[in-house]
Amino acid sequence: xxxxxxxxxxxxxxxxxxxxxxxxxxxxxxxxxxxxxxxxxxxxxxxxxxxxxxxxxxxxxxxxxxxxxxxxxxxxxxxxxxxxxxxxxxxxxxxxxxxxxxxxxxxxxxxxxxxxxxxxxxxxxxxxxxxxxxxxxxxxxxxxxxxxxxxxxxxxxxxxxxxxxxxxxxxxxxxxxxxxxxxxxxxxxxxxxxxxxxxxxxxxxxxxxxxxxxxxxxxxxxxxxxxxxxxxxxxxxxxxxxxxxxxxxxxxxxxxxxxxxxxxxxxxxxxxxxxxxxxxxxxxxxxxxxxxxxxxxxxx
Ligand code: HEM
Ligand SMILES: [Ca+2]
Ligand SMILES: [Ca+2]
Numbered sequence: 001x002x003x004x005x006x007x008x009x010x011x012x013x014x015x016x017x018x019x020x021x022x023x024x025x026x027x028x029x030x031x032x033x034x035x036x037x038x039x040x041x042x043x044x045x046x047x048x049x050x051x052x053x054x055x056x057x058x059x060x061x062x063x064x065x066x067x068x069x070x071x072x073x074x075x076x077x078x079x080x081x082x083x084x085x086x087x088x089x090x091x092x093x094x095x096x097x098x099x100x101x102x103x104x105x106x107x108x109x110x111x112x113x114x115x116x117x118x119x120x121x122x123x124x125x126x127x128x129x130x131x132x133x134x135x136x137x138x139x140x141x142x143x144x145x146x147x148x149x150x151x152x153x154x155x156x157x158x159x160x161x162x163x164x165x166x167x168x169x170x171x172x173x174x175x176x177x178x179x180x181x182x183x184x185x186x187x188x189x190x191x192x193x194x195x196x197x198x199x200x201x202x203x204x205x206x207x208x209x210x211x212x213x214x215x216x217x218x219x220x221x222x223x224x225x226x227x228x229x230x231x232x233x234x235x236x237x238x239x240x241x242x243x244x245x246x247x248x249x250x251x252x253x254x255x256x257x258x259x260x261x262x263x264x265x266x267x268x269x270x271x272x273x274x275x276x277x278x279x280x281x282x283x284x285x286x287x288x289x290x291x292x293x294x295x296x297x298x299x300x
Pocket of ligand 1: 035139141165168170171172214240242
């Protein structure tokens with residue numbers, strides 16, 4: 001079973017080391033705090049919080065990082081820094097899966113989100129699920145029915161689902177995921193002034209000036225994990241179709257309104273939801289291993 005402070009005897013400073021490194025990295029590259037959160041989602045919703053996401057292409061393993069749904073994910077190399085710090089303190093002790101969980105927890109706190117109690121004791125997978133990623137992670141234009149059924153199937157109720165999408169209160173979306181709502185006709189659910197802003201950020205396909213263009217999710221508090229996301233989507237400023245759908249689906253819209261009105265309530269629900277997410281099907285005992293290098297399964 002997962003437990004609080006699983007490493008209290010085997011590596012008493014484990015959680016402190018993660019926090020130190022996450023803080024140091026945040027001071028240098030604030031976007032790392034954003035990446036930890038998305039990484040936890042993309043690892044845990046694919047079978048298990050088992051660091052399957054972190055495996056590289058090697059020895060017959062096909063990396064989940066290269067699937068379509070992992071588009072624009074960043075910051076993977078920072079796991080190596082954290083793992084190295086932990087290996088220096090206690091070799092072969094702290095799993096990569098627990099690093100995925102703890103970094104997300106500490107990243108959320110640095111972004112002004114809630115403090116979250118998180119259990120540890122996860123083991124790492126020996127396999128990757130690259131072939132299944134695109135069916136297990138919803139797409140940006142999926143219906144809310146599809147999103148909810150996927151989240152419900154892993155124990156995330158509707159309120160938790162609405163809270164987790166609040167992660168889009170920070171970070172960015174690339175134009176490839178936006179232009180279909182702008183051209184040839186503006187999606188009528190978009191706020192017209194915001195649509196003009198987005199057209200300026202994202203020229204019609206083929207007319208881009210730079211190879212990679214994007215918009216920030218939240219122009220008001222782009223670096224804070226707060227309930228501005230819900231105010232924005234109620235104002236027609238959601239960038240993804242799934243963001244905007246939260247406001248129109250009768251199952252989700254009551255929670256959107258409640259979260260927009262009360263940041264503490266959002267934080268409380270976000271903390272609850274992230275805990276559920278981080279405890280999906282953990283590998284325990286000898287169901288998995290403790291990888292020496294988060295990119296590769298151990299070779300014995
Ligand atoms: C239905 C569910 C979800 C869908 C379809 C979805 C889709 C996306 C897409 C398409 C992007 C933008 C990629 C880009 O163009 O750069 C994105 C960004 C992001 N997502 Fe989600 N997402 C979902 C749920 C979540 C959840 C549950 C979390 C975390 C708890 C999360 C965290 C993030 C973060 C932090 C970013 C910004 C990444 C960055 O700036 O580097 N998302 N998501
Ligand atoms: Ca996984
Ligand atoms: Ca924000």
